[in-house]
Amino acid sequence: MRQPVEDNRAEGMPPGAVAREGSRSMEDLFAEGKACSLTKRIMTVSPFPERMNSLLHLLTAECFDLFTLHDLNKAFVSSLQPELIIYDATPHPLIPDAVDALHAAMTQTAHINGASLLFLVHEDARVMAAAIPQHAELLVWPSNPQTALQQVNRMLGEWKAPDQSSYRFKDLTVDLKKMAVYRSSERIELTKTEYDLLLMFLTSGGAVLTREAMFDSVWGSQYFGGSNVVDVHIKTLRRKLKDSAVAPHYIATVRGVGYRLVE
Secondary structure, eight states, X not given: OOOOOOOOOOXXXXXXXXXXXXXXXXXXXXXXXXXXXXXXXXXXXXXXXXXXXXXXXXXXXXXXXEEEESSOOHHHHHHHOOSEEEEEOSOBTTBOSHXXXXXXXXXXXXXXXXXXXXXXXXXXXXXXXXXXXXXXXXXXXXXXXXXXXXXXXXXXXXXXXXXXXXXXXXXXXXXXXXXXXEETTEEEOOOHHXXXXXXXXXXXXXXXEEHHHHHHHHTOTTOOOOTHHHHXXXXXXXXXHTOXXXXXXXXXXXXXXXXXXXX
């Protein structure tokens, strides 16, 4: 989280007085990097923040307002309104596959509007470059922190907030603001879990989603259950979409692996 600001006023200094170091002015202190002017807000999300230490130290030194989270908290995003979210999408023990890890990160950030996204990924996840949102970029990590800083500065300078409020696939429409799903003009009532699963498919770029990746993304590591819970919810999702496992129109089974969208 952002470091607290120390009160450097001398003891007994009246309110509103300008603090000085010896005879030097505040302008001198700014020039030496001892104080930061107002700057842009960056949020980092990683279950293992030590992986990002070199980048975090550099961003702090560059005077960004930095907020560090272990898990993405949409309430924090809404209240803090960061201009950039750096999301650790590298593999970890729960999701050892690089592509699956990126899929999970894309699902977790699917509702984010008003901030650009920088996914830190393993090099094997670069095959997904064409499937990421328009306001997102990939950075293979670990990387040179100075190179990462250049990409951060470029993204903050170039990106404008997207006006994406829905996803469409065949005759399905997902209204992100209302969290509502429609087939043609008919509304389909889904549970939150079914909605999250459908959104994960729509943001996958057509790639195969493993049961393990779906389980970790939707239920999280704190849920103690088997991956068969994914199959149970996919079955109910198909039923509500009036889809068939034998002749699928939306969701196809990849035997022994998981599921994917039907092209």
